[in-house]
Amino acid sequence: MSNISTKPLSGFMELLPEEQQVFEQIKSIIESEYRDSGFIPMDQPLLDRKEVLLAKAGGETEKQIYELTKGDTELALRFDLTVPLARYVANNYGSLTFPFRRYTIGKVYRGERAQAGRFREFYQCDVDIIGNENLAIGYDAEMPIAIARxxxxxxxxxxxxxxxxxxxNRKLFSGITEELGLTDTQSLLGLIDKKEKITAEEFEKSLQELGLGEETLSVITAFLDSSLEKLGQLGISNGVFLEGVSELQTVLNLAKNSGFEPEQFVFDPTIVRGLDYYTGTIFETNLVSYPEFGSVCSGGRYDNLASQYTSRSLPGVGISIGLSRLFDQLLKAGVLQASPNKTASQILIIPLDEQYIVALQTQKLLRESGIVSEINWSTSKLDKRIGYADKLGVPYVMLIGENEVADGLVTLRNMQTGEESKITASEVANAL
Amino acid sequence: MSNISTKPLSGFMELLPEEQQVFEQIKSIIESEYRDSGFIPMDQPLLDRKEVLLAKAGGETEKQIYELTKGDTELALRFDLTVPLARYVANNYGSLTFPFRRYTIGKVYRGERAQAGRFREFYQCDVDIIGNENLAIGYDAEMPIAIARxxxxxxxxxxxxxxxxxxxNRKLFSGITEELGLTDTQSLLGLIDKKEKITAEEFEKSLQELGLGEETLSVITAFLDSSLEKLGQLGISNGVFLEGVSELQTVLNLAKNSGFEPEQFVFDPTIVRGLDYYTGTIFETNLVSYPEFGSVCSGGRYDNLASQYTSRSLPGVGISIGLSRLFDQLLKAGVLQASPNKTASQILIIPLDEQYIVALQTQKLLRESGIVSEINWSTSKLDKRIGYADKLGVPYVMLIGENEVADGLVTLRNMQTGEESKITASEVANAL
Structure with missing residues (x-):
């Protein structure tokens, strides 16, 4: 034994069994809803060549990346699921059927400065639909519907x-600024992206400081306050803008009529989603009761998934849930409670008088009625074994000793009430 | 676009959708059977401090490890699931209830020389039961039962x-060699470990070359040919040996009476499982029809899980399935076939005459009857869209156009037979 620290690395989530069970529940809900939305599973290597991962990446990403060398090859851990997807689609272009619909739930790595709620290893849960040359706008509408589901x-x-x-839709902003003749739009876009995090006064002040001219300012301000219906009153006739409005109307109309609560789908001209990746529809999702979580699921439409690897035009649309962060936030906010049990078993079978084989056969019988149980093989005294069941938090204990076997029965004890009943093994499913 | 290779790294499995679906099926069978055997899920970081991972490891492991440095910290990718488990149990000792039963299905990394059927990133599927100070022999019996399941x-x-x-059971060999007064047992054990891979003559010859003396040789040979019943006739009265025999009898007796096919559980004195990790019961599993696969699930009992991190005695027993390799072998042997479909959806809904909203609402209805579908949003001509359905391999196409909507029906087309029927959406579940 040495003095090696047994803590996990800082920024790397490692849960106790009580928490892990809840995490797995959320993960499996996301997975089953993605699958039932007609996406197929994909699982890719977590390691890739560094030049592959960084082909399109900029400064921040490059600083955060975990890199390593094996033999002569410079490798890195993936920092998102989209870049490996791009490589995959370029590599398997001839074998895939487009639109290609896949989901991936997997870990990604970013060596950010460690701080509360920020993880360096975390799960992303992505769905994307990739088209070949083109992709109809209806596919964009599937994203908010999948989020709703x-x-x-x-x-x-x-x-x-x-x-x-x-x-x-990014085409609104592009069309407006094109019509207004604005050439440097990056600082304005960056300011809009920050709008939610600063006060109205601060926003107003920063907007003034951009020196945009009065008319421009009034159009931008009217746009940021606009409803979908009032977009026509901005006086913008630019083709890109009108295309954006039409796409937006289609996406909202389809989402609102998909059979899910229509009020949850809202137009919001203030969302931006980064500066240059997305080109059309964009999404952000907030939990109404927990606005402080920020966006829990985001994404959008991009013109070209894999321009760094192929000359083919592969437009796509996708969303991503940052699962590790969402779980952490829900747990800390008390929305999720760690399971009261340290086991997923419903019954702890305690064989007495060495009735091990009957215990095993009963366990198999229970399993066939869908009941998960575990056997306590300890040779300690009964009260110690009941104490173990108590610590484990298992809801029921089943005693099987000589008396039970002679009667062809088992003793089932409800650990909450302490109530005991002698019944046949096949009656247990009903008794739970 | 650049000339970056889009291939995955050599030794890193990356599947096409048709294969991935089958992989996911196997993974989910293993996971559900582990869970139903009363194990709880655990998910740990793939990265750890290098000193943690290598605290107990020897030369080969150290050469194969993927290491990296981030900031001042020397890190490595985990090469198995047991070392991180040991750190976890040591770290969370006070919060866990023992015996601690967990399963983990996750990727591990070994930079082995790339060769057919060997992966550098691969899934291991482990279950372990860890005791505090002691662990009854019955827990060992759960392992072959879980494998059988x-x-x-x-x-x-x-x-x-x-x-x-x-x-x-390793105690048999330990007891015999103790009684025979053999001090250097490593080369003998190594030879037995190789027995299956060499001819009987080669084995005989190598055994002679160890220079063990005639009496010793005859006991060893008799042991290696022995059945469980004949172990008593070897004339070994050593305590360790007798303990091993008793444990072996218990494990075999319980497994054979657990309700699973008794003949699949066999005593085999020739299995060794490495030189020093395991201390009691050991397991190997072969597919009867595919002996060339080698062992597909192995494990055993170890005295002390976490001696490198804690002075507490934590005996355990566990097994591991090397999923990536098993999947690859089954696929290449033709036991598994890649799915004929590039989608998991049962129906491709093709809205005609812009009947998008009815399509979405029908999709939701289908989903509520457990049917997974996807919508084709393309505006191409119908025959092109049917051609897409064909390439996708989706079993059914559903047409929803003005006529269908007027009649309150949908057209369901069986893609295999070409047969079409006009029915109500709620009749579809029965029609499939």
Missing amino acids: VFKRLDEEMQTGAVKIRIN | VFKRLDEEMQTGAVKIRIN
Whole structure:
């Protein structure tokens, strides 16, 4: 034995069994809703060549990346699921059928400065639909519908509450600034992206400081306050803008009529989603009761998934849930409670008088009625073994000793009430 | 676009959708059988401090490890699931209830020389039960039972055939060599470990070359040919040996009476499982029809899980399935076939005459009857869209146009037979 620290690395989530069980529940809800939305599973290596991962990446990403060398090859851990997807689609172009619909739930790595709620290893849960040369706007509408489906299940099973799925289209801003003749749009876009995090006065002041001219300012301000219906009153006739409005109307109309609560789908001209990746529809999702979480699921439409690897035009649309962060936030906010049990078993079978084989056969019988149990093989005294069941938090204990075997029965004890009943093994399923 | 290679790294599995779906099926069978055997899920970081991972490791492991440096910290990717488990149990000792039963299905990394069927990133599927100070022998018996359960399901769903679960106990060999006064047992053990891979003559010759003396040789040879019943006739009265025999009898007796096919559990004195990690019961598993696969699930009892991190005695027993390799072998042997479909959806809904909203609402209805579908949003001509359905391999196409909507029906087309029927959406579940 040495003095090696047994703590996990800082920024790397490692849960106790009581928490892990809840994490797995959320993960499996997301997975099953993605799958039931007609996406197929994909699982890719976590390591890739550094030049592959960084082909398109900029400064921040490059600083955060975990890199290593094996033999002569410079490798890195993936920092998102989209770059490996791009490589995959370019590599398997001839074998795939487009639109290609896949989901991936997997870990990604970013060596950010460690701080509360920020993880260096974390799960992303992505769906993307990739087209070949073109991709109809209806596919964009599938994204808010998939978000609605996932969060409806999460609300039903874990009371996470309603969501607001905010939808915008980058073509609106592009069209407006094109028509207004603005050439440097990056600082304006960056300011809009920050709007939610600063006060109205601060926003107003920073907007003035951009020196945009009065007319421009009034159009921008009117746009940021506009509803979908009032977009026509901005007086913008630019083709890109009108295309954006039309796409937005289609996406909102389809989402609102998909059979999920229509009010959760809202147009929000203030969402931006980074500066240059997305080109059309964009999404952010907030939990209505927990605005402080920030966006829990985001994404959008991009013109070209894999321009760094192929000359083919592969437009796509996708969303991503940052699962590790969401779980951590829900747990800290008290929305999720760690399971009271340290086991997923419903019954702890305690064989007495060495009735081990009957215990095993009973366990198999229970399993066939869908009941998960475990056997306590300890030779300690009964009260110690009951104490173990108590610590484990298992709901029922089943005693099988000579008397039970002679009567062809088992003793079932409810650990909460202490109540005991002698019944046949096949009656147990009903008794639970 | 650049000339970056889009291939995955050599030794890193990356599957096409048709293969990935089958991989996911196997993974989910293993996971559900582990869970139903009363194990709880655990998910740990893939990265750890290098000193943690290498605290107990020897030369080969150290050469194969993927290491990296981030900031001042020397890190490495985990090369198995047991070392991180040991750190976890040491770190969370006070919060866990023992025996601690967990499963982990996750990727591990070994930079072995790339060769057919060897992966550098691969899935291990482990279950372990860890005791505090002691762990009853009955827990050892749960391992072959869990193996039987997993491979029974795999056989039922994927025709992998019967398995032979070979069971031995290291105390037999330890007791015999102790009684015979052999001090250097490593080369003998290494030779037995190789027995299956060499001819009987080669084995005989190498055994002679160890220079063990005639009496010793005859005992060893008799042991290696012995059945469980004949172990008593070896004339060994050593306490360690007798303890091993008793444990072996218990494990075999329980496994054979657990309700699973008794003949699959066999005593095999020739299995060794490495030189120094295991201390009691050991397991290897072979697919009866595919002996060339080697062991597909192995494990055993170890005295002390975490001696490198804690002075507490934490005995355990566990097994591991090397999933990536098993999947690859089953696929190459033709036992598994890649799915004929590039989608998991049962129906491709093709809206005609812009009946998008009815399509979405029908999709939701289908989903509520458990049917996964996807919508084709393309505006191409119908025959092109049917051609897409064909390439996708989706079993059914559903047409929803003005006529269908007027009649309150949908057109369901069986893609195999070409047969079409006009029915109500709620009749679809029965029609499939």
